[in-house]
Amino acid sequence: MERNRTTLRLQDVATEAGVSIATASRSLSGAPGVSEAVAERVREVARQMGYVANVHARSLAAGTSRSVGLVVHEIGDPYFAEIATGVLRVGAREGLTVQICHTGRDSERELDQIRMLVANRVGAIVVAGSGFVDPALQAAAKSDLQAYRAAGGRVAVIGRHHLGVDAVLPDNVGGGRAVAEHLLDLGHRRMAIATGSRQLTTIVDRLAGVAEAFAGAGLDFSGVPVVEAEFTRAGGKLAAERILADHPEVTAVLALNDDMAIGILSVLRARGIRVPEQVSVAGFDDVTVAQDLAPSLTTVRLPMVDMGEQALELALRDPAVRPRRRVAGADLVVRDSTAPPPA
Amino acid sequence: MERNRTTLRLQDVATEAGVSIATASRSLSGAPGVSEAVAERVREVARQMGYVANVHARSLAAGTSRSVGLVVHEIGDPYFAEIATGVLRVGAREGLTVQICHTGRDSERELDQIRMLVANRVGAIVVAGSGFVDPALQAAAKSDLQAYRAAGGRVAVIGRHHLGVDAVLPDNVGGGRAVAEHLLDLGHRRMAIATGSRQLTTIVDRLAGVAEAFAGAGLDFSGVPVVEAEFTRAGGKLAAERILADHPEVTAVLALNDDMAIGILSVLRARGIRVPEQVSVAGFDDVTVAQDLAPSLTTVRLPMVDMGEQALELALRDPAVRPRRRVAGADLVVRDSTAPPPA
DNA sequence: GTGAAAGCGCTAACAC
DNA sequence: GTGTTAGCGCTTTCAC
Numbered sequence: 001m002e003r004n005r006t007t008l009r010l011q012d013v014a015t016e017a018g019v020s021i022a023t024a025s026r027s028l029s030g031a032p033g034v035s036e037a038v039a040e041r042v043r044e045v046a047r048q049m050g051y052v053a054n055v056h057a058r059s060l061a062a063g064t065s066r067s068v069g070l071v072v073h074e075i076g077d078p079y080f081a082e083i084a085t086g087v088l089r090v091g092a093r094e095g096l097t098v099q100i101c102h103t104g105r106d107s108e109r110e111l112d113q114i115r116m117l118v119a120n121r122v123g124a125i126v127v128a129g130s131g132f133v134d135p136a137l138q139a140a141a142k143s144d145l146q147a148y149r150a151a152g153g154r155v156a157v158i159g160r161h162h163l164g165v166d167a168v169l170p171d172n173v174g175g176g177r178a179v180a181e182h183l184l185d186l187g188h189r190r191m192a193i194a195t196g197s198r199q200l201t202t203i204v205d206r207l208a209g210v211a212e213a214f215a216g217a218g219l220d221f222s223g224v225p226v227v228e229a230e231f232t233r234a235g236g237k238l239a240a241e242r243i244l245a246d247h248p249e250v251t252a253v254l255a256l257n258d259d260m261a262i263g264i265l266s267v268l269r270a271r272g273i274r275v276p277e278q279v280s281v282a283g284f285d286d287v288t289v290a291q292d293l294a295p296s297l298t299t300v301r302l303p304m305v306d307m308g309e310q311a312l313e314l315a316l317r318d319p320a321v322r323p324r325r326r327v328a329g330a331d332l333v334v335r336d337s338t339a340p341p342p343a
Numbered sequence: 344m345e346r347n348r349t350t351l352r353l354q355d356v357a358t359e360a361g362v363s364i365a366t367a368s369r370s371l372s373g374a375p376g377v378s379e380a381v382a383e384r385v386r387e388v389a390r391q392m393g394y395v396a397n398v399h400a401r402s403l404a405a406g407t408s409r410s411v412g413l414v415v416h417e418i419g420d421p422y423f424a425e426i427a428t429g430v431l432r433v434g435a436r437e438g439l440t441v442q443i444c445h446t447g448r449d450s451e452r453e454l455d456q457i458r459m460l461v462a463n464r465v466g467a468i469v470v471a472g473s474g475f476v477d478p479a480l481q482a483a484a485k486s487d488l489q490a491y492r493a494a495g496g497r498v499a500v501i502g503r504h505h506l507g508v509d510a511v512l513p514d515n516v517g518g519g520r521a522v523a524e525h526l527l528d529l530g531h532r533r534m535a536i537a538t539g540s541r542q543l544t545t546i547v548d549r550l551a552g553v554a555e556a557f558a559g560a561g562l563d564f565s566g567v568p569v570v571e572a573e574f575t576r577a578g579g580k581l582a583a584e585r586i587l588a589d590h591p592e593v594t595a596v597l598a599l600n601d602d603m604a605i606g607i608l609s610v611l612r613a614r615g616i617r618v619p620e621q622v623s624v625a626g627f628d629d630v631t632v633a634q635d636l637a638p639s640l641t642t643v644r645l646p647m648v649d650m651g652e653q654a655l656e657l658a659l660r661d662p663a664v665r666p667r668r669r670v671a672g673a674d675l676v677v678r679d680s681t682a683p684p685p686a
Numbered sequence: 687g688t689g690a691a692a693g694c695g696c697t698a699a700c701a702c
Numbered sequence: 703g704t705g706t707t708a709g710c711g712c713t714t715t716c717a718c
Contacts, residue, residue, distance in 0.1 A: 007494045009695060020705045025697060035703060050490060052462040056402040057695035060710045065399070067442075067463075076428040076631075076648075078421070085419040088445045092452075097459060099410075100443045102431045109435075116440055119395040120410075147393060151350045233635060266635040288419075292576060292609040294637035305419075352711060363689045368713060378687060400711035403694045 008051045017045040028053065055097075059121060067097035068312065069117035073105045073129040077232075077259065078287040079304060083128050083158060086308020094316065096123070103129055105231075107137040114144050124154040124315035128308070130202035131161035137199070138162055149319075156315035158307055160201040166314040166324045168307045172202055175300035175330030176209020177216075179254060179282050182298070182332055184217050186340045188252040188280060191224055194239035194264060195256040196231025203231075206256045206284060225250075229260070236263025244271065251279060251341035258283035258290050258299055265293060265337070276339035286333055295336035303328055351394045360388040371396065398440075402464060410440035411655065412460035416448045416472040420575075420602065421630040422647060426471050426501060429651020437659065439466070446472055448574075450480040457487055467497040467658035471651070473545035474504035480542070481505055492662075499658035501650055503544040509657040509667045511650045515545055518643035518673025519552020520559075522597060522625050525641070525675055527560050529683045531595040531623060534567055537582035537607060538599040539574025546574075549599045549627060568593075572603070579606025587614065594622060594684035601626035601633050601642055608636065608680070619682035629676055638679035646671055 014024035019042060026034045027042035034042075059065040070087050072080040084100060091098040099122060101113035110129065117125050125148070132138055142163050145155050149165070156166040183191060193210060196203050207226070214221035225247050229235035236255055240263065243253060255261035261283030268275055275281050275295055283290060286301035307328050314324060357367035362385060369377045370385035377385075402408040413430050415423040427443060434441040442465060444456035453472065460468050468491070475481055485506050488498050492508070499509040526534060536553060539546050550569070557564035568590050572578035579598055583606065586596060598604035604626030611618055618624050618638055626633060629644035650671050657667060 007695095011695080021696085022698085022706075023704055026704090029697080031697090033703065038703080050487070052458055054403070054695055055463045056399040056408070057710090058697075059399040060397070060403055060712085061695075061697040063697090063710070074428075075418070075431060076421075076424050078419075078424070081419050081421070081424045084443075085417075085445075088418060088443070092445060097442055097463060098444075099440055100427075100431070101441075102428075102435060115395055120398045120440060144393075233631065262632065262635045265637070266639075269637055288576065289605065289632050292605045292636075294608070294612055296609075354711080364712085365689055365691095365714080366687085369688090372713080374713090376687065381687080397711055400694090401713075403696085404711075404713040406694070406713090 008049055010051075010053065013042065013046045013049060013051050016049060017042045065121050065123050066095060067099060067120065067122045068124040068126065068315070069099045069101060069120070069122040071101050071103060071110060071113055071117070071125065071127045071129060073103050075100060075102060078289070079257065079259075079285050080128060082287070082304035083308035083311075086305040086310075087126055087312045089305070090309045090312040105129070107132060107141070111140050111144065114141055118144065118148050118153070122153070124156070124312070126308075126311045126315055127155070127157040127161065127163070128159075128311070130159045130200040131157070131163070132199050133201055133204055134199060135162045154315045154319060156311045158311050160205065164323055166320070168311045168314065168326045168328055170302050170307065170328045171330040172205035173209040173212070175284060175302070175332070176206035176256075177213045178209070178330070178332040179284065179298070179300050180210040180213035181216070182334060183252045183254060183280060183282060183338065184213060184219070186280065186338060188341050189219070190247075190250045190341075191252045191254060192243045192247050192250045193224060193226040193254050193256065194236060194243065194260050195226055195228050196235065196260070198228060200231075203256055210254065231257055231260065233259050233263040233266075236260030237267050240264040240267035252338070253279060253281050255281065255283050258285045258287045258297060261297055261299065262289070262293065265297070276337050278342055280338040280341070282338055291335065293337075298335045298338040299333055301331045301333050351392055353394070353396065356385065356389045356392060356394050359392060360385045408464050408466050409438060410442060410463065410465045411467040411469065411658070412442045412444065412463070412465040414444045414446060414453060414456055414460070414468065414470045414472060416446050418443060418445060421632070422600070422602075422628050423471060425630070425647035426651035426654075429648040429653075430469055430655045432648070433652045433655040448472070450475060450484070454483050454487065457484055461487065461491050461496070465496070467499070467655065469651075469654045469658055470498070470500040470504065470506070471502075471654070473502045473543040474500070474506070475542050476544055476547055477542060478505045497658045497662060499654045501654050503548065507666055509663070511654045511657065511669045511671055513645050513650065513671045514673040515548035516552040516555070518627060518645070518675070519549035519599075520556045521552070521673070521675040522627065522641070522643050523553040523556035524559070525677060526595045526597060526623060526625060526681065527556060527562070529623065529681060531684050532562070533590075533593045534595045534597060535586045535590050535593045536567060536569040536597050536599065537579060537586065537603050538569055538571050539578065539603070541571060543574075546599055553597065574600055574603065576602050576606040576609075579603030580610050583607040583610035595681070596622060596624050598624065598626050601628045601630045601640060604640055604642065605632070605636065608640070619680050621685055623681040623684070625681055634678065636680075641678045641681040642676055644674045644676045
């Protein structure tokens, strides 16, 4: 926005109201030390004139800013869109501006975005993308965030990161175990897993839960095909093709997120394979469409909006000595896409 | 973020590099008037030290900011999430921070959010929510935006508003006409429309297109039931219930967005009504899941990501004397949810 | 090509 | 309770 002399300054309001700029400042920010009568008059004058304070001047002078940053992998992904909803909700409640950044699941871009937020002197940063298994991938981000925190910035993450900060941790292991147990209980013994990159901690954890379920049932997990593709609908389609080609005997496909599950359902339908009669399909996340699919999707519910809210609340709170952890439950939701294997 | 003396200032970099603060500033911003050798050295020192410029100080001094605002009704709605994807994409390309605001489809909150963006001195504002039919509902927003523009701010909207600014206009009328014609061509004569609030211009336009199709076919539109509910999946469910109860004879339901159509499909499935054999269903928007539903959804494709990109590009461009308009095509996509009515 | 210095609009001591 | 004023960290004339 270009400079322009038509913009009102606090001085203009002060002059108009017949007070000093300091009094005007106090009146508008609600600081004590002004008589209520004067304060109200100043506010009225400001409203009349249509004055809006310059956030940059305010932040520069006060050294604090009323804005926070949210880093997501991909805002078009319903998982992140819902988390964003939660963060925006708390932000609105607290009168905070929320800056949303995309990383495109690229740890390099993630770093750029974090730098940008730091440059913007946001008061808090919520990192919502999954962490990476390889700590090196986040080493740079970590050191930047540490400098940011040393300078008084607040950070919270959603998911397992190597960042040593407050975290909201979805119970990915428990969820993975629950959904796998569900399929095993139904009697499925020839199962395939469709997953995103195993560089992501989210995926490693969900997979660990699945392995636990197998172990718990006294079954061997090592022989179960785990097909890795993009963690998206398109990736789900690809994974489904591969599974059908390489493992035509499977009676159940467990996708490690709903997006992939949707892609899988789509391929099965196109092939005329009936779900759940011939093949069961389960997902993970419980994005809102999951219940409206045909068949409705058995999945693991993660309270994403809630997780977004909690993350920002954690970040806004006074810093603790040790990182805090909030565990978000992961509940199995059984719907129509899973059933016992064909006889 | 609290003030803290551990944060690096430009002066620190300048000192370290052995130049004046002015030279350091020029070097980092790429301004002319510095020898390339010195500039490069300063940049190197800054990188080494991990210096990040304070955006507030920069914006205050320069009077310009590298950030833009995006106003959406609801980021969890895939329609807006995709538009946001487009806006974020262009923002990232141009090195701009994007601040996303929720209005919750409330014209009052919309105003608050716009004020907040103005206070943040963003360089441009993209308003992505649908406009309201009643100009009074946007009068306040309009005057605020005009003041903002007078002060050098740039504005673009997506959809039909009464704001007198650059706009990206989806062809809602044409899309409505096309999808209605499709249903009429299939032979449907007992149709119901499920729609959101007719306070929104988007809906009025889509409805007008539908009416045109009826008129073009020499049919009477006035008797067609138009059921109004929330413009969401839940609203679609409600509308479906009402349509089934009050107009059990309908052979086709046209929803004015995909979200409602998904809700409708869900109710029909629950009732055991087969789509498209017994009832055809069509939507509008072509959100990404539309093609993966069962049955896949016949709908009208709006290039939402593209619309988001175009809107920000328009806003970033030099202001024109008259508002510019970019029309976004609305193409009928026929899938499996529509078929001729039962004999 | 480089540096000194005057602001940008606001907050927060500090005076009164 | 109110006013004066010194910065916040940077950009940008204007001198040299």
